[in-house]
Amino acid sequence: MPFRLCLPDPGLPALLLFICGWLACIGPAWGTHIVGGEMELVHTSGSSYTLVLNLYIDAVNGSASALDGDLTASIFEKGSNRRMANVLLPLASNTFVNYTNPACTKPTLSTRKLVYSRNITLAADTYDSPQGYYVAVERCCRNVSIGNIVAPSNAAQTFYLEFPAVVRRGRPFLDSTPRIFPALADYACVNELFYYEFGGVDPDGDSLVYSLVTPLNGHADNNVPKPAVAAPAPYAPITWSPSPPPIPGVPIRPPLGTLNQIPGSPTLAIDPATGRLTVRPLDQGLFAFGVSCSEYRRGEKIGEVRRDFQLMVLSCPFNTKPKVLLLPNPASKVPYRPGRDTLHLTPGSNRCVRLRFTDSDPRSQLSLSLHPVNFAGLLPNFTTATSGLVRSPGAPDTLTATLCFPECFDTRDRVFLLDVVVADDGCSLPKRDTVRVAFTAVPPPNSPSTITTTAGPTQPLRVRVGDLVSFDVIASDPDNDPLQLEMTGQGFNPSTLGATLSQGTVGNQQHGRFTWRVDCPAVGADSVRNFQFTAVSAPCNAREAVTITVPVVVRYANHPPVLVSDVQPPKAGEPIPLVELPLGRQYTATFSGTDADRDGLTLTATGSSLDGNGGFDLASAGMRFTPTNGTGGATGAFHWDVSCAAANLHRDLVVTFQLIDATCRPLPQVQQVRFRVKSPDSLEVKLYNVITPNRDGQNDEFRLPDLPVNFCDRQFMSIKIFTRWGQPVFESPDRDFHWPGQGSGGLYYYFVTYTDGRKYRGWLEVIP
Structure with missing residues (x-):
């Protein structure tokens, strides 16, 4: 659809006409598309990461070519500009960005968020440079109607982030870059203060510091709007529009630059700690701006994410700020005086105050909210409606509400500060009025609870292994506060010994039943077991406890069998x-x-x-x-x-x-x-070594009668007789063998074995 930035009118003042020319008033033209974006690198596990590009495009004036199916990110080593990898990022999602206040929707402002992502691996032996690394994606072009840069239709964007090495001093160094930056879908109004929470969060808990930077143009242009890969750094910045020539009687505008990207009073600024953008713009138009988010760990910068975006400034109807008054009690007609009065809330006193809030604009929808200043936790509550319409047919001029402080509120001798805020539904952002209420509060007094048992007057209880011990525990509270019974042991856990405490409410008392079958785990060096029973109440959410102890002596003696x-x-x-x-x-x-x-x-x-x-x-x-x-x-x-x-x-x-x-x-x-x-009796083993085979009946044969007898698995296996040259001459498996010699004298050797591994050997001389 055609888009016109401003329409000259003969009645316009000369300054406005000049500004309109300075902002390049144009006739019908098709814009390009890029609104802004940022990159993220998210650690998933081990050496796995997800690389993400969030790209925002103009859904009203963008061309169809804006919807890229993929974009390429290039990773470089910072110290050398060496290209490490090119990563093709496919389109993962395509959604619209919502307004902060949907009622302020303008048909000329609609933004899409395109998310490109891919899982990548950053190996420790590759991405270990101490200087770190950077990632870049280059794409052209920006919206043609941007008024604070030169030739916006040919101005590109370089999306850029820096990340550290994934290993330091031989150990993994895990880091995810800042992420979850809210998209800017709102517009600002001329001469109205505009603010927006533009900060991100860091999943590692690192410190984030924000600053304004000049957006990067890089190397892409109309001729090559989508480079195949990103070129290495440096990346040229965009060129700011020149300052208008001076006009007599009109204050000279400072030149546009990093610290004056959107002219205003104040000019565009960002809170370095929170990332909150603020500006009171002086001119209508579309303005590009850049933000850097630096990441610090233990005081050392480890990464950076740059974010480009644009802000539309419109001429809006004037919105009057609403007003809120605080009346301390129903009888008072004197408003509360912030900074001078203090509400003192005491037991028995009225703890409610009335509020009146209004707005001079017709058809204003107002809403109340509370914001604690110097405390956290419990808040007062509204007992009546906190929103409504004023100055509309049938609607009142002033609304009222009642704010009541809970009885349990306890400021503990301090003065608490509470902001009561009324906001209208004005565009583009609501206006607010705040009453800061100082108050002290004292809760009602609390009486202590009581706790008793039916364990008997004689203590400690004396038990043996196998005995069943049981008694009742009764707790009551004079203020009828709800009670709960707890059981603990001094130096032991009762449940590990099998002890139980069942409980229930009887009237205004809490009754518990203690049961324990004494078993061996209860027997120890110290046989005394101190069971502690505690009655716990929580008046005004503050824990109150009273404890009673029942000692039990486990008697145990054992005589050896x-x-x-x-x-x-x-x-x-x-x-x-x-x-x-x-x-x-x-x-x-x-x-x-x-x-x-x-x-x-x-x-x-x-x-x-x-x-x-x-x-x-x-x-x-x-x-x-x-x-x-x-x-x-x-x-x-x-x-x-x-x-x-x-x-x-x-x-x-x-x-x-x-x-x-x-x-x-x-x-x-x-x-x-x-x-x-x-074993059978055996004679001492004797080994003979001489025989005389002359047939005289004396020592004619070689025998070994004194060898061990056969017994179970100890059996005689064999005897072998050899000549002195190793030639076998005799062998027998019989323990009662007889060998008469070889017929001629000489020296022989024998070898005896048994089945159990025993061996006997010796020599034998045969004398004819």
Whole structure:
């Protein structure tokens, strides 16, 4: 649609006509599109980030070409301008930006927000430059009707942000740039103060500092409106429009620049801490401006986001500021005097005040709001309507409201300040009137609660393991404040011991039922358990508590059980009795245990070893143990069938018999017995080394009668006889072998082996 910035009129003053020419009054023309925008870099996890471009376009005068399906962001190293990556950002969303006050909507002002984004990876071994990095997107062109820059239809924008290295001193350095900047969809009115919260937030809690900067133009233009990639810095700024020539009798305007981007009284400014924009513009038109948001961590600048935008200034109908009066009580007709009067709110006094508010403009919609100045938390409340229409047919000239301070308000000997604000619905921003109310408040007195128990007059309570302890806890409050019972323990958590406290309200009392089945966790070095019961009330949201303690002594004593058996006691000098039996025998033993405390008893038998290098399964050695367990007594029968199964284990077998009492702190009793399979008696091994095969009946054959006899898995395997040159001359698997010699004298060698790995070797001389 055609757009005309201003229409000359013969009745206009000369200054206004000149300003209209200075702002480049134009005939019908199609604007381009870009309103402004900013970039964001959001850390998601690890080395993953999301790169975002928020682009705002003119939805009224923009061309169809404004809706790019994607834009390309280029990442550079700051220290060298080295290009690190080009990131294609696809369009993710397309929405309208809402007015602060929808009633002030103007058909000539409509803005779309286009969001372009993509997930990227910033690897620690790549993005580690101490100077940091910057990202840029270049796009042309701005709205043709912008009046404070030269050739706006050929003026581009460079969207720019800086971010730090993702690793510092070998450790990850995580950072997200400031974000969630509110879009500027409102317009300003000539000679009216305009303000707007233009600040962002930082997800890392870094400090943000705002300042005005000259918007960047960069390298794009009408010929190349959408470069394939952004060029490296530096980026040329836009060119401010020249100052108008002086007019006699008219104050000279300062030239446009970074600190005078929108002429006004005051000129455009931004609060460095909050990002709030303020300006009282002098001229009608469309104005571009730039803002920088710098990010600081521990006093060091680590990043920066630049934001370009534009502000439309219109000639608006004059809006008179509304007025509000405060009357201290219903009988008073004297208004409250801010800065001089103080309201004193005491128990039993009237805690409500009346408000009158009005506006001289016709058809004004007024609304009241409260803003605490030097306190937080509880606020007074309106008991009547806080908004309404004045000076309209059928509507009153003045509205009234009642403001009441809660009974619990407590200023604690301080003077609190509260702003009562009335606002109209004027455009583009409402006007306000404020009454600052100073007040003190004292809440009603509070009587302490009481708490008792039915635990009995004799304390501490004395209990044993297994006892059930129960009693009632009763709390009441003289002021009938709601009560809640709490249970704690001195140095312990009652719930871990199985103690519970159920409660309910009976009349104006809070009743609790304490129940505890005393169990082993209650037994400790300090057997006294102090249970604390607290009645909690919250008059005026202030915690009040009264506590009572019930001590409980857990009595516990345990006598060790007694284990006896019919096993023969050990011989002198031996710590463990030894049972040694030959193959084929049977052995039995009985064990019995008693306990004076009548605790449950358990008898067990396990195979072990003298050196502690592993046990054995009783059944594998021909052993079995049959216990009969019970309360206060237990018996057990041990049986051993002596066989090669035990002998083949090649060691003494130790069986550990244990009697365990089932109580909180058991005192087990242990008896060990050593078992051994007796081998057949064997003579001392003798190895002969001379024979004389002369048939005289004396020493004619080589034999080894004193070798170990065969026993279980210890069996004779073979004998081999060799000449002195290693030639075999005799071999036999018979333990009772006979070798008469080789027919001629000489020296021979023999080698004897058993199945259990035993070996015997020697030499033999044959003398004919």
